[in-house]
Amino acid sequence: MAARERPLTDRIAALQAGVQRVHARMPAVPVREVVLMRVLSLLGWEFTSGLDRRLRPHGLNDADFRTLMALFSSPDGMAHPSELCHFVTQSRTNMTRISDALVARGLVTRTPSVEDRRRIVMRITAKGEALVRKLLPRLYPILIALFAGFSARDKQTLETTLLRLAAALDAVEARKEA
Amino acid sequence: MAARERPLTDRIAALQAGVQRVHARMPAVPVREVVLMRVLSLLGWEFTSGLDRRLRPHGLNDADFRTLMALFSSPDGMAHPSELCHFVTQSRTNMTRISDALVARGLVTRTPSVEDRRRIVMRITAKGEALVRKLLPRLYPILIALFAGFSARDKQTLETTLLRLAAALDAVEARKEA
DNA sequence: CCCTGATAGTCCATTGATGAACTATCAGTC
DNA sequence: GACTGATAGTTCATCAATGGACTATCAGGG
Numbered sequence: 001m002a003a004r005e006r007p008l009t010d011r012i013a014a015l016q017a018g019v020q021r022v023h024a025r026m027p028a029v030p031v032r033e034v035v036l037m038r039v040l041s042l043l044g045w046e047f048t049s050g051l052d053r054r055l056r057p058h059g060l061n062d063a064d065f066r067t068l069m070a071l072f073s074s075p076d077g078m079a080h081p082s083e084l085c086h087f088v089t090q091s092r093t094n095m096t097r098i099s100d101a102l103v104a105r106g107l108v109t110r111t112p113s114v115e116d117r118r119r120i121v122m123r124i125t126a127k128g129e130a131l132v133r134k135l136l137p138r139l140y141p142i143l144i145a146l147f148a149g150f151s152a153r154d155k156q157t158l159e160t161t162l163l164r165l166a167a168a169l170d171a172v173e174a175r176k177e178a
Numbered sequence: 179m180a181a182r183e184r185p186l187t188d189r190i191a192a193l194q195a196g197v198q199r200v201h202a203r204m205p206a207v208p209v210r211e212v213v214l215m216r217v218l219s220l221l222g223w224e225f226t227s228g229l230d231r232r233l234r235p236h237g238l239n240d241a242d243f244r245t246l247m248a249l250f251s252s253p254d255g256m257a258h259p260s261e262l263c264h265f266v267t268q269s270r271t272n273m274t275r276i277s278d279a280l281v282a283r284g285l286v287t288r289t290p291s292v293e294d295r296r297r298i299v300m301r302i303t304a305k306g307e308a309l310v311r312k313l314l315p316r317l318y319p320i321l322i323a324l325f326a327g328f329s330a331r332d333k334q335t336l337e338t339t340l341l342r343l344a345a346a347l348d349a350v351e352a353r354k355e356a
Numbered sequence: 357c358c359c360t361g362a363t364a365g366t367c368c369a370t371t372g373a374t375g376a377a378c379t380a381t382c383a384g385t386c
Numbered sequence: 387g388a389c390t391g392a393t394a395g396t397t398c399a400t401c402a403a404t405g406g407a408c409t410a411t412c413a414g415g416g
Contacts, residue, residue: 007348008345008348009344009345009348012341012344014264015265018251018252021251026311026314026315028315028318030321030322030325032333032334033321033322033333036325036337037324039340039341040222041225042267043222043343043347044219044222047215050351061372069200072200073199074199075199082394086189091374093374093375093396093397096395096396116382116394118395119393120394120395136207137206140207140208143212143215144208146215146350147211147343147346148346154339155210155214157335158339159210159213159214159217161332161336162217162218162221163190164327164328165221166186166187166217168325169186169225170186170187172323173228239402259364260365270364270365270366271404272402272404274365295364295411296365297363297411
């Protein structure tokens with residue numbers, strides 16, 4: 001996808017100017033709200049694409065990694081594909097493909113469930129655990145650097161705000177269904 | 179692409195619990211930072227996918243729409259593809275395809291530039307402008323609803339925080355290049 | 357002028373994601 | 387205990403995105 005040429009701050013400034021010009025032509029457009037959502041999307045995108053870049057040398061992408069982490073964080077190191085779908089926000093189709101790849105690399109095993117014969121049990125292997133334990137320490141220093149300028153209170157405020165936003169998004173979607 | 183089954187708040191709760199469990203096994207993992215970034219990505223993703231859903235009936239996706247908006251917001255309604263790439267955060271390859279689609283639908287024209295014969299000038303058509311003017315008023319009410327519970331001060335704080343985060347991300351990436 | 361390096365846009369081959377259809381199993385009902 | 391509806395997982399065909407290679411043009415030195 002690309003276009004990491006210009007710094008984020010420049011692109012945001014351009015975005016703000018653009019929204020302002022739209023506002024000038026259509027005054028009902030809520031400038032701040034549009035900018036907030038766009039910046040949010042941009043940050044999220046930029047973050048996951050950075051993660052992808054760092055994961056690629058190890059043969060994983062963001063979805064693979066999150067799936068692996070879901071298993072790693074699971075109390076007993078196992079889960080059903082459909083559970084992982086929810087956790088990783090992926091379609092079942094996609095989860096099949098991700099699992100194929102993880103199994104092929106020996107990071108995960110896939111065995112039929114005995115209680116419910118429709119189901120499959122996915123379990124992280126020792127090799128998978130080792131990879132997680134090797135990768136994680138290379139990833140979180142970036143996060144720490146990212147938030148270095150933020151006080152505990154700043155982070156708390158941000159988290160609260162984002163959770164409020166998530167609840168609001170749920171409410172809007174729920175209303176749409178009706 | 180899927181998995182909008184569970185509400186966002188539930189998925190976030192599951193995420194927090196998961197990160198906590200990882201933290202229990204690897205105490206160096208910064209829980210709050212990881213959660214913040216994941217929630218940010220999740221919100222951004224959820225927002226654009228919601229936008230995509232609303233745009234689909236009109237035959238557009240998010241990238242198409244943003245390209246069209248970039249032209250709409252451009253002072254003279256025109257721009258070069260490579261400029262649009264930066265604005266929309268897309269690769270040049272992709273922009274060619276997006277342009278093809280927009281031109282095919284008569285929303286945009288594409289003519290060679292006379293000053294620089296390598297370049298192409300893209301211009302929004304009357305039909306394109308009409309579409310924007312029809313679509314926008316259907317989109318921003320959602321944004322307004324989303325932020326209904328936020329005071330002006332809340333929004334200001336959030337914007338400031340996100341901009342700080344963007345600057346920090348730039349700094350991290352810049353450091354990585356060196 | 358002519359070269360070199362850079363930029364603009366496109367094309368093509370490959371990989372990745374998506375949605376519809378399908379099989380198998382389960383849970384509840386009459 | 388057969389039937390209906392729901393759930394789990396996979397397969398396949400299609401569409402979208404990616405990266406690399408290619409052509410054309412420009413800008414700056416020699």
